[in-house]
Amino acid sequence: MRRARNPVQTAVWWVKKQPPKVKTALAVLTGILVLIFLRFVIRDHDNLFVAAEFVHAVGIGCLIYKLMKEKTCAGLSLKSQELTAIFLMVRLYCSLVMEFDLHTLLDFLTFLTTAWVIYMMRFKLKSTTSDDLDNLPKYYVVVEPFTAHYVFALGIARFLSCAHWILQVLDGHSFLLNVLGYGLWPGMVLLSEIVQTTILADFCYYYVKSVMDGQMMVRLPSGVV
Template sequence: MKGGKGPTHAVAAWVRQQPPKIKAFLAVVSGMAALVLLRMIVHDHDSLFVAAEAVHSLGISVLIYKLMKEKTCAGISLKSQELTALFLAVRLYCSLVMEYDIHTVLDTATLVATLWVIYTIRFKLRSSYMDDKDNFAIYYVVIPCALLSLAIHPTTHHFIVNRIGWAFCVYLEALSVLPQLRVMQNTKIVEPFTAHYVFALGVARFLSCAHWILQLLDSRGQLLTTLGYGLWPGMVLLSEIVQTFILSDFCYYYVKSAVDGQLVLRLPSGVV
């Protein structure tokens, strides 16, 4: 074929020509197919949650590599990193006092890496920080998450402060990527390492969402009882789904760019 383009390019071209509703339908079908595949090949669905945290750590590692190799933090949202550090710190505290398992180790490693990224952006590479592009007001995220966690939190036997903290980090994690998406929306061009990082977040969110959905299916709804009663179980699942959909559009253009062999990702208006 001309230019070495094969069936993958043909399918990608066909998808690009479809109206938004068809694209949304195809995305839902693809997500369901991926869930079925994961259910077939992954026997211990708890490993999906571990994999999600591992992929998140890998994404942070990509950012560290970018900062060390290119000596620039252009395109990276400092505010997203600060929100990430905040929910990781709260989740690490809750993990230490409520469960202490492999997630505690992974959260510790990811938090340390995130703090290093924040330090590097703030002090070592401040001159390349795109302050004017990173203009998302984080109190639009933190305050609603804090209020929501006071109103809707787990109903387990743990101390009330720990339960509210747990809810806060769940809600904040779902929205912590919004400042990074705003930076990409303002610049419209995303260099490779930042694109890899955000795509890793998207994959991590999908794996985490798949973990909860498959656990719910396997337990035939009993997982909701384990999480507690009231609105909290539904909010956990809703937060996971929100995280996945927030990044799904970007992930589509990332895959499209990779299929087309483009190193730099150019986003159309209104994508993120």
């Protein structure tokens, strides 16, 4: 007698069978529904930013655990971490100029931990780094668990941050909009958040797919990362 499938497994199996356009439409629809849910459930939308920083911190915690326990940088891209640090520095500067509040403290702590990861990769564990991750294209990429957890957490954090910005724009009377004005800047910030979220959403899909398949490693086709 065939064992009944778990509803979640059934849904995942159905999504796997769909063509890319349908998967994209489903992802967009899911994102919109989640945004609607967040708008009506969370009164203070700044909490989304705090949640995003918390999830990001959890992801960085996975990297720190990996570096401290395994003493290896295998699977990590130094350039990606350095680009992240540059992004965080710019955001920290903007936060200092515009807000100087809890957001600033969270940005500062996130930057410090990212800087520590870069220090470990560039100096303490330099012999274990792989230039291939930054220079050579691959037909497929296999991401080890701790790195996969970090990137997945980063994807969730970017979505929450993107939701924070979208809801701020929809509110129309937020502090951030008053600071940035109502010209080109809000649109540029929102567009950058959407682009980052879209890029990481692809990885999150393969992460969930690998977890549902019971795989510890996340296998990505060429072009995903």
